[in-house]
């Protein structure tokens with residue numbers, strides 16, 4: 001009898017040890033993984049909690065997410081009842097979950113900080129034990145909208161033309177500028193435009209009503225914080241229609257065989273689009289150059305403006321090439337005619353200025369060289385960054401005398417005119433750019449326009465009178 005109890009005792013100890021071992025090994029099961037992708041910054045009226053939860057070749061026993069603020073807990077998500085969450089299977093082992101957060105769905109949220117906590121669990125070996133992972137993230141709740149107020153007066157836009165505005169945006173580090181239709185122009189601190197002692201919330205922005213935008217495009221100054229809170233202010237007094245010309249450009253094989261192979265040789269990005277079946281299709285190649293390459297070049301030029309410095313590097317009106325004959329106007333709608341047939345249509349977004357062959361081409365105003373090389377259809381091309389998103393482009397040059405990074409003064413020689421790129425003869429192709437977009441240069445050549453639209457506003461905001469006008 002006694003030995004039986006001993007045996008029983010031994011058996012109980014053995015079973016307990018085994019259970020202990022299983023419980024321990026169940027604890028060794030790999031826990032789920034959780035990666036929080038959003039919010040990546042502050043949350044405002046709108047926001048998203050997005051995370052990816054991973055589990056090996058098994059299933060989740062639960063995923064729960066909550067938001068805590070000031071001692072209150074708000075349930076956001078539970079796997080058993082996903083509600084408005086979007087649950088996507090990222091791959092065999094991972095679920096991606098997106099849940100709306102922000103004041104719009106959680107009206108009790110207040111300005112300050114909040115945190116999210118996510119717990120994911122899986123059952124272990126023999127389902128003895130739940131193995132879970134908990135991850136938290138703290139972020140800012142920003143509910144007070146930024147402010148924007150326009151300070152300058154008399155804003156008029158010509159179709160295809162530019163304008164300038166001075167405004168105040170708070171808090172000073174908020175993203176702000178001008179939006180025309182869907183195109184945004186960055187605002188810059190007014191201290192960079194020569195207003196001494198300007199506080200950091202005072203900003204300036206150049207913007208444009210592009211030739212291909214409708215005349216009734218909405219124009220607003222905007223300020224938008226990292227949480228997506230945005231305010232806008234309308235300020236444009238009037239918009240004027242400007243007729244754009246239409247012209248027909250005859251092209252022949254002589255012209256095509258002179259320009260197209262050379263442009264393609266310089267432009268590997270366009271070469272790959274050529275037809276393999278028809279390697280000697282000169283007109284086909286021209287259409288690639290005039291269409292695809294023209295578009296790629298426009299994107300390349302626009303990208304340069306993103307690095308524009310926050311300072312006005314220029315003063316006074318821009319200079320037109322001396323004694324030049326204007327051969328083509330801004331936003332000229334060109335139809336290309338080959339063997340009597342219309343083969344293509346493009347808008348010419350610059351001015352063609354001709355003097356005589358090989359004349360020195362000078363900087364229209366002071367700035368920094370950002371391109372001094374072949375640039376697709378523009379052949380040998382110089383681009384000057386004048387600061388605050390303003391740039392000028394000089395195309396079809398036969399030679400270039402400057403290099404990227406050079407500071408140039410107004411009137412300084414950049415190179416000589418020529419007919420490189422898509423040019424029928426020796427001329428200068430001149431483009432003015434605002435925020436990377438081509439605009440009508442006529443305004444920028446006009447001393448009266450520069451004074452009324454730019455200098456007057458700066459002086460009214462506290463900038464000193466330009467040196468040229470103050471001295472005699």
Ligand SMILES: [Zn+2]
Nearest residue numbers: 350351352429
């Ligand atoms: Zn041109």
